[in-house]
Amino acid sequence: MARENRHVYSTDRGRIAEKSPQEKRHQGSAIVRIQRETKGRKGKGVTCVRGLAGTDSELKRMLAEMKKRCGCGGTLKDGVIEIQGDKRAEIKTLLEARNYTVKLAGG
Template sequence: MTLVYSTDVGRIKPEEEKKQRPKGDGIVRIQRETKGRKGKGVSVVTGLDLDDAALKLMAAELKKICGCGGSVKDGNIEVQGDVRDKIKAHLEKKGFTVKLAGG
């Protein structure tokens, strides 16, 4: 039997470990995604092995180049619109191996 609630401290949860992002295979993938976005497309950049601060800087750089908005979610960069070609060209210039994934 596991203790779930105590009147002294309230709800008791086991300590959750800090989530580790899976290590990529060295290839950055860019895909277009519309699911769950009311038909609006975004370009999702996955596989960048960067820490959170560097990832945010890279996202800001990509958004500036593409001239549109976006965000960082779960270690992936989401840029609004179908701007995969611009993103691919910029990342290849930076020295990343890039593939266009999906349709």
């Protein structure tokens, strides 16, 4: 088994930080779709927001604002913002205030 020769500390520079990967940019669409999903979550519903364009850090800022407005938790997975619970109405008003074209998808 080959060992990876990777320095984590040097006496002349201290701790050596690893290079961070490039920030991923997500392609958006003309219409932002908001959908409630329960599949694969043991019956717990989440509100998924798809179609927002931006980098991971821009989407995380948007996620933080949504979580604060809705008063619940959430996450960012592969460019899709997931907010806990059925918060479609609150998210729709927030995005429409920012001049996004929003469509409620699904049931």
